[in-house]
Amino acid sequence: MKGGRRGPVRRRPYAGRVTHYDLAIIGTGSGNSVVTPDFDDKRVAVIERALFGGTCLNVGCIPTKMFVYAAEVATTVRDAARYGVDAHLDGVRWPNIRDRVFGRIDPIEAGGRYYRVNGPNTTAYLGTARFTGPRALVVDVDGREEEVTADQVVIATGSTPVVPEPIAASGVRFHTNEDIMRIDELPARMAIVGGGYIASEFAHVFSSLGVQVTVITRGDALLRGQDAEISRGFSDLAAQRWDVRFGRTVAGLAQQPDHIAVELSDGLTLETDLVLVATGRRPLVPEGVDLAGIELHDDGRVVVDEFGRTTADGVWSLGDVSSPYQLKHVANHEARVVAHNLVHPDDLQEFDHRFVPAAVFTHPQIASVGLTEQQAIDAGHHVTVKVQKYGDTAYGWAMEDTDSIVKLVADRRTGDLLGAHLMGPDASSLIQVLIQAMSFGQSAKTLARGQYWIHPAMAEVVENALLGLEFD
Ligand SMILES: Cc1cc2nc3c(=O)[nH]c(=O)nc-3n(C[C@H](O)[C@H](O)[C@H](O)COP(=O)(O)OP(=O)(O)OC[C@H]3O[C@@H](n4cnc5c(N)ncnc54)[C@H](O)[C@@H]3O)c2cc1C
Numbered sequence: 001m002k003g004g005r006r007g008p009v010r011r012r013p014y015a016g017r018v019t020h021y022d023l024a025i026i027g028t029g030s031g032n033s034v035v036t037p038d039f040d041d042k043r044v045a046v047i048e049r050a051l052f053g054g055t056c057l058n059v060g061c062i063p064t065k066m067f068v069y070a071a072e073v074a075t076t077v078r079d080a081a082r083y084g085v086d087a088h089l090d091g092v093r094w095p096n097i098r099d100r101v102f103g104r105i106d107p108i109e110a111g112g113r114y115y116r117v118n119g120p121n122t123t124a125y126l127g128t129a130r131f132t133g134p135r136a137l138v139v140d141v142d143g144r145e146e147e148v149t150a151d152q153v154v155i156a157t158g159s160t161p162v163v164p165e166p167i168a169a170s171g172v173r174f175h176t177n178e179d180i181m182r183i184d185e186l187p188a189r190m191a192i193v194g195g196g197y198i199a200s201e202f203a204h205v206f207s208s209l210g211v212q213v214t215v216i217t218r219g220d221a222l223l224r225g226q227d228a229e230i231s232r233g234f235s236d237l238a239a240q241r242w243d244v245r246f247g248r249t250v251a252g253l254a255q256q257p258d259h260i261a262v263e264l265s266d267g268l269t270l271e272t273d274l275v276l277v278a279t280g281r282r283p284l285v286p287e288g289v290d291l292a293g294i295e296l297h298d299d300g301r302v303v304v305d306e307f308g309r310t311t312a313d314g315v316w317s318l319g320d321v322s323s324p325y326q327l328k329h330v331a332n333h334e335a336r337v338v339a340h341n342l343v344h345p346d347d348l349q350e351f352d353h354r355f356v357p358a359a360v361f362t363h364p365q366i367a368s369v370g371l372t373e374q375q376a377i378d379a380g381h382h383v384t385v386k387v388q389k390y391g392d393t394a395y396g397w398a399m400e401d402t403d404s405i406v407k408l409v410a411d412r413r414t415g416d417l418l419g420a421h422l423m424g425p426d427a428s429s430l431i432q433v434l435i436q437a438m439s440f441g442q443s444a445k446t447l448a449r450g451q452y453w454i455h456p457a458m459a460e461v462v463e464n465a466l467l468g469l470e471f472d
């Protein structure tokens, strides 16, 4: 078994007994990586109620991007004629795509589980943890309660989908990211509720694979957290591909013999075959945190300081349950910081949330880091902006690109890059050089002229954007 130590499953602690550990970790997403070699001679309890590896591995980043890749292949075939290459999409074998994705992921989950159950210094509790007091937990393992105490506890319990009340109360079967990727067959029609990351990625996946997609979002644009130019540009493109109902919510669902009736807040009703809910995710805080002295923000996140310490002595938190960012690379970073801090109380490291990038793997791809133009203005910067079209560079000509842009926001007095917002092919990779410059304090000029840019690579669009910024 991959990564696993062979041998008998260790006997679990019996019911009614309190077992004390050096460290107890709740959640095996990024929490799983807190068990570093520093804990080789320590006793560690790892508690997981569902799938080992958490959201990203099982129902998030990794499977979605594997589906996105298949969607990109289908899109490339469909669009081939514009390059003088005649091709035809003969069909999409959904079960094969699905089984290829989970044929790779499920064994990794099983291997992670096996390793924690049989690992040299970890005891796995396969159940739901709740706090009963300071650093005291009860884990419900199939109805049997096991008590765990620890010198230090890490809360890494992630987040869970928010389901609007009219949908939850309708009694009609709906899907979220937790189960949509395992459906038996593609529906003819799909209604996606929400206009953020998850809606944009799944709308791309399913429409590319041949599903007729309707997006229902309460805002007047998709991806409203992005720079206004990106959000507007993407919304326009999306409205050409999908039936997008802006400014609407779902008032109710009704199961009809051959379809689902989706009643919209504007009074209209549309027919669909499947409803996917993607209206945000809320922190999944273990029960009983109040008994343990752990405070929460108004939005439900666990309060942590810059070192990952909660308001309770010896209790730490990381990832979606406490972070202002619901992103895997942030959860991983926070896990590294907490892992260090657990064993170096006199040399605490801080979370680095200065330049947190994100990408939306939709079509076209979107990537961003730093301030939007409006945020930079509001912050009082002397703002200079350049919007560079991919289509005005050599590689953009090759791609016949008409929609893609790199938008840079900088301070015209200091020369510092303040933000980067990309929409177009490979945006999630092209942006890395800009993240690097911001993280290491390189000015826009240094970045543009302090290195070679390979000609005529796609990255020239970034070089040209940098050269287009005007400084005092
Ligand atoms: C569809 C989708 C696509 C995404 N794509 C990306 C992407 O491309 N890039 C990116 O950066 N981010 C992406 N994300 C976000 C990313 O998945 C999360 O930010 C990240 O997984 C959070 O990690 P975590 O360790 O905080 O929580 P999780 O990975 O959710 O882990 C928490 C674990 O805790 C367990 N748990 C919860 N409560 C208890 C309890 N009381 N007792 C025991 N166990 C418990 C859960 O079962 C879970 O396994 C995506 C998210 C979704 C939903």
Ligand SMILES: NC(=O)c1ccc[n+]([C@@H]2O[C@H](COP(=O)([O-])OP(=O)(O)OC[C@H]3O[C@@H](n4cnc5c(N)ncnc54)[C@H](O)[C@@H]3O)[C@@H](O)[C@H]2O)c1
Residues within 6 Å of the ligand: 164, 193, 194, 195, 196, 197, 198, 199, 201, 216, 217, 218, 219, 222, 223, 224, 248, 249, 250, 278, 279, 280, 281, 325, 326, 327, 358, 359, 360, 361
């Ligand atoms: N590529 C990535 O990094 C990636 C991919 C997927 C998810 N994620 C993470 O997961 C988080 C959750 O994703 P998400 O897309 O669910 O949330 P989101 O916050 O990105 O978007 C939620 C959307 O739902 C809309 N909405 C909310 N309530 C509604 C209602 N009742 N009716 C209609 N629309 C409604 C909002 O206006 C918004 O457009 C993201 O914020 C992101 O941090 C990241």
